[in-house]
Amino acid sequence: MRDPRYDILFEPAKIGPHTAKNRFYQVPHCNGGGYRDPSAAAAMRGIKSEGGWGVIFTEQCEMHHTSEITPFIELRLWEDKDIPQLRKMSEKMKEHGALAGIQLAYSGVNGPNLYTKEVPLAVSAQPIRTFTNDPVQARALDKSDIRDLRRWFVNAAKRSKMAGFDLVCLYGAHGFGIFQHFLSRATNHRTDEYGGSLENRSRFVNEVIADIRDAVGDQIAITLRVSLDETIGDLGFSNAEVRDFVEMNKDLPDLWDLAQGTWEDCSGPSRFKEEAAQHELVKGIHEFTQKPIVGVGRFTSPDVMVKQIKSGVLDFIGCARPSIADPFLPKKVEEGRIEDIRECIGCNICITGDMTMSISRCTQNPTFMEEWRKGWHPEKMNAKGTSDNVLVVGSGPAGLEAARALSERGYDVAIAEAKTEIGGRVARERHLPGLSAWGRVVDYREYQISQKPNVETYFDSPLDAESILEFGFENVCIATGAKWRRDGVSRQHVVPFATDPTMPIFTPDDIMDGKRPSGKVVIYDDDHYYMGGVLAELLAKEGCDVTIITPAAYLSEWTNNTLEQHTIHKRLAEMGVTIVLNRGVSEIAKGHVKSNCSFTDTNVDFGCDAVVMVSSKIENNEVFVDLKARQADWADAGIKSVKIIGDANAPGPIAWATYAGHRYARELDGEDIGDALPFRREITELAID
């Protein structure tokens, strides 16, 4: 069934003492669960094994208590006590024949040790470099510390073996791992034999790999993860120096795992980075080494993957996000089901789980991290319940996912959509600058539904309570979305504020409908996610003189969690958009807006011809409210249940809507659990005093 042109992706390949069954390599990735939710994290990796990945890694695992990156929640291997939870994970990974890998991290100058309260140890004495600029400095490792650190790595490798792993990855990428800190002149200011020349800076990694090889090298493959370019110019570990390093150390690891830059660079969102974005940086490195190379680049297309391998650039296709969006990607390629691949949209919502220390979500795959908590499988739905049919009102991400998943369960589904195309907000937002890949949320579901005989879609069908009662479906799912507010009510203003009627005011919906302001435009962003920045980009491109004002300290503040805030600011600044931070809009007056300081009483006027309000949204819940008011008529109409989901219930990012749609489909006709906790949870074992 497999297309022969993809055969190369299924050729086994050796990594040190082990052989991977194919070229699909799930590189380490966070999930917001880590040591706090070990069974949830283990089950998530187990699903990838079932989905056909040849190599599956953990997220970063802190390998010694003298270095940790709290508040972020990863894994820990500090003592033997940590082995059982890691063994559970490796067993899940290996269940369907994948090799199990663990990424050993010693964070050095990147670890503030907020939890252990140990003094951080780094290659050179420097302030800790974290997302949060913690006011902590690290002490430089002395010679005896370096000897200790080498021993700790050996101990961690031995424990990894006891925990059942086949591969250990030494983390030296993204600015996060101590191996990079030794290799880069930006973090290595030493004057002893570990600093100065590239040979000296390479000494530590050579010593650690030799030590681990002596201890467990016949049973464990050692991979080294470095960034292809530190992206801070010649002072950093540049692409040219990476090439020199690989050439000088050809046979050092059993596999080169070549990531890129900072995490922001490596996990670049689709708004700013294309698939295979690292191609030029990794091209040609194989000429220096015979050891296999894995690289990443948000690969979702098997044709692009084949090209990477055939051209000799990569041996393994590294995937983090594509494996989250579709854990069954390899299996679908193998079974010739390319059109069933649920392609990652590059929105980085998965990363926000780690950044907010909560369990992760995925926009495309609502089952991500719910495999154990809720028993959700990405490819299998629960059996159909007692009723037979569902009317889904609205075809945005919530309604579409509900319809898709309900049809998998075997229900007859009718989708009623007021407009002439499906997709709701996604159908509109995909036309905004940089967001075209988000359209995959609709494309995947549209195709899946088109393959189902039990789903009918009705366009041009704005329904009201009366018509729904007339139809008499057993179950009604209201997924009618939300609209942007025009009155600016959000966080700064909890009630509408003074607005001069002569000032043209636009909402994001107006802009997406094709309406346009002209001349000097103020965008007031009290939403703080992507929309304000995206509209600034659009209007500036179209020739408006744009000023974006936000009460937050950062432009598009919440995008710090999607790792794109810096890039958004850079792009808008380079386009000439005036960025006004820490200021709100207190009044919209004739010809200008009055802008208040977020902290003081100082006001400044910004002259403008129009204002775009990016504030909050109002739920389109009239149909639901009307139906509720007529609950007495439901039984006569044959209606058993009416529920409201997605933005119509409570507006949020697209991932919240697909999750709501999926949950609705899973729970229809289910047992009423009342006030009980709707997921499984693991709690820390209480110590015996």
Ligand code: ADP
């Ligand atoms: P969500 O993110 O919750 O899926 P969206 O706003 O993306 O919400 O999608 C809602 C969809 O519902 C839109 O396509 C809209 O046209 C449609 N819709 C809204 N009200 C009705 C209605 N009364 N009848 C049918 N479709 C509706």
Ligand code: SF4
């Ligand atoms: Fe891709 Fe977005 Fe899912 Fe992350 S959350 S895997 S970026 S679709």
